[in-house]
Amino acid sequence: MxxxxxxxxxxxxxxxxxxxxxxxxxxxxxxxxxxxxxxxxxxxxxxxxxxxxxxxxxxxxxxxxxxxxxxxxxxxxxxxxxxxxxxxxxxxxxxxxxxxxxxxxxxxxxxxxxxxxxxxxxxxxxxxxxxxxxxDNNFAVKLIEISEEKSQLENFNRELEEAEAAGAEVVRLLYSVEESLQAAKGWGTWDLLGGGLIVTMAKHSKIDDAKAQMNAVQSMLRKFQRELMDIREYIDFNIEIGSFATFADYFFDGLIFDFVVQQKIGESLETVQEMLVRINDIIGRLRQKLQETRKKLAEKEREKNKMIEEAL
Known part of the structure; x- marks a missing residue:
C-alpha cells in the first residue's frame, strides 16, 4: 500500500x-x-x-x-x-x-x-x-525524500532541455537569415560592378527573404527568453537577455536605410553573426548544466535502488 x-x-x-x-x-x-x-x-x-x-x-x-x-x-x-x-x-x-x-x-x-x-x-x-x-518508518521517509529530490531534478532537466531546444531553433533560423544576407551581399557586389536589372532584382529578393525570416527569428527569440527567465535563478548567465527583444530593431535599422548600399547589408549581417555567437554561448552553458543535472539524476536513481535492495 x-x-x-x-x-x-x-x-x-x-x-x-x-x-x-x-x-x-x-x-x-x-x-x-x-x-x-x-x-x-x-x-x-x-x-x-x-x-x-x-x-x-x-x-x-x-x-x-x-x-x-x-x-x-x-x-x-x-x-x-x-x-x-x-x-x-x-x-x-x-x-x-x-x-x-x-x-x-x-x-x-x-x-x-x-x-x-x-x-x-x-x-x-x-x-x-x-x-x-x-x-517510525525510516525507510519510507527516506524513500519519499529521495523520490521528491529526483522529481525536482527531472523537472529541472526538462526545463533545461526545452530552453536548449528553443535556443537551437533560434540558431537554425539565424543561419537561414545569414545565408540570405550572404547571398544578397554577393549579388550586391556584382550589382556595384554593373550587373544590371536581373542582378539588382536578385539582390532585393534575398533581402526580402532575410526580412521575412526575421519575424520567425524574433518570435523564437522571445520564446527562448521566456525559457531562460524560468531557469535563471539556477544558472548565472552574466548576459542581458532582455536585449533579445530589440534585436529585430537593430537588424532593420541596418538593413532598410539605403539598403541598396553594400555597407548596410554588411551591417545587418554582422548583427546576425554577433547574435549567433551570443546564443551559441548560452546553449553551451545550458548543455553543460544538462550534463550536471543528468549526472545527479543517475546518482539519485542509484541511491534509491541501493536503498530498496538493502531493505529486501
Missing part, C-alpha cells in the same frame, strides 16, 4: 511542478503581451506620422513646391518612403509577435486547466500516507 501511495505522490508532484512552471510561463507571457501592446501602440503612432509625412511630400503642398524648385523632391520622397517602411516593418513584427503570443497564452491556459485539481489530490495522498507512517 505504501509503495502504491509513493508512486501516486511522485506522479502528482511531477504534475504540480509542471503546472507551476506553466503558471510562471503564463505570468511572464501576460506581462510580455502587455508590453508588446504598448509598443505596438507607440509604433502605430509613429507609422501614422511617417505616412502623413510621405503623403505631404508626394502631394501638391507648399513644401512639395519648394522641394520641386530646389530640385530634390525625388531624394526627399525616397527618404520618406524608407522611414515609412522602417516603421511599417517594426510595427508588423510586433503585431506578428502579439498574435503568436496570444496563441501561446491560450495553449498555456488550456494546459493548466486540463491538469485538474492537483493540490487536492496531493493533500489526499499525504493524509493517507500519514495514516500509514504513524509508526
Amino acid at each position: 505504501l509503495r502504491q501511495l509513493n508512486d501516486e505522490l511522485i506522479e502528482v508532484k511531477k504534475k504540480m511542478l509542471e503546472r507551476d512552471r506553466m503558471k510562471r510561463l503564463l505570468e511572464k507571457s501576460l506581462e510580455e503581451l502587455s508590453e508588446l501592446k504598448k509598443r505596438r501602440e507607440l509604433l502605430y503612432e509613429s507609422l501614422e506620422k511617417e505616412k502623413k509625412d510621405l503623403d505631404r511630400i508626394e502631394g501638391l503642398s507648399l513644401t512639395n513646391l519648394i522641394h520641386c524648385l530646389l530640385g530634390d523632391k525625388k531624394k526627399c520622397v525616397e527618404k520618406e518612403r524608407q522611414e515609412f517602411l522602417l516603421q511599417k516593418l517594426k510595427y508588423d513584427e510586433v503585431d506578428h509577435a502579439i498574435a503568436n503570443l496570444n496563441v501561446y497564452i491560450f495553449e498555456l491556459e488550456n494546459h493548466i486547466h486540463s491538469m485538474g485539481y492537483l493540490d487536492m489530490d496531493y493533500k489526499k495522498i499525504i493524509n493517507r500516507k500519514l495514516e500509514l507512517l504513524k509508526e
Whole structure:
C-alpha cells in the first residue's frame, strides 16, 4: 500500500511542478503581451506620422513646391518612403509577435486547466500516507525524500532541455537569415560592378527573404527568453537577455536605410553573426548544466535502488 501511495505522490508532484512552471510561463507571457501592446501602440503612432509625412511630400503642398524648385523632391520622397517602411516593418513584427503570443497564452491556459485539481489530490495522498507512517518508518521517509529530490531534478532537466531546444531553433533560423544576407551581399557586389536589372532584382529578393525570416527569428527569440527567465535563478548567465527583444530593431535599422548600399547589408549581417555567437554561448552553458543535472539524476536513481535492495 505504501509503495502504491509513493508512486501516486511522485506522479502528482511531477504534475504540480509542471503546472507551476506553466503558471510562471503564463505570468511572464501576460506581462510580455502587455508590453508588446504598448509598443505596438507607440509604433502605430509613429507609422501614422511617417505616412502623413510621405503623403505631404508626394502631394501638391507648399513644401512639395519648394522641394520641386530646389530640385530634390525625388531624394526627399525616397527618404520618406524608407522611414515609412522602417516603421511599417517594426510595427508588423510586433503585431506578428502579439498574435503568436496570444496563441501561446491560450495553449498555456488550456494546459493548466486540463491538469485538474492537483493540490487536492496531493493533500489526499499525504493524509493517507500519514495514516500509514504513524509508526517510525525510516525507510519510507527516506524513500519519499529521495523520490521528491529526483522529481525536482527531472523537472529541472526538462526545463533545461526545452530552453536548449528553443535556443537551437533560434540558431537554425539565424543561419537561414545569414545565408540570405550572404547571398544578397554577393549579388550586391556584382550589382556595384554593373550587373544590371536581373542582378539588382536578385539582390532585393534575398533581402526580402532575410526580412521575412526575421519575424520567425524574433518570435523564437522571445520564446527562448521566456525559457531562460524560468531557469535563471539556477544558472548565472552574466548576459542581458532582455536585449533579445530589440534585436529585430537593430537588424532593420541596418538593413532598410539605403539598403541598396553594400555597407548596410554588411551591417545587418554582422548583427546576425554577433547574435549567433551570443546564443551559441548560452546553449553551451545550458548543455553543460544538462550534463550536471543528468549526472545527479543517475546518482539519485542509484541511491534509491541501493536503498530498496538493502531493505529486501
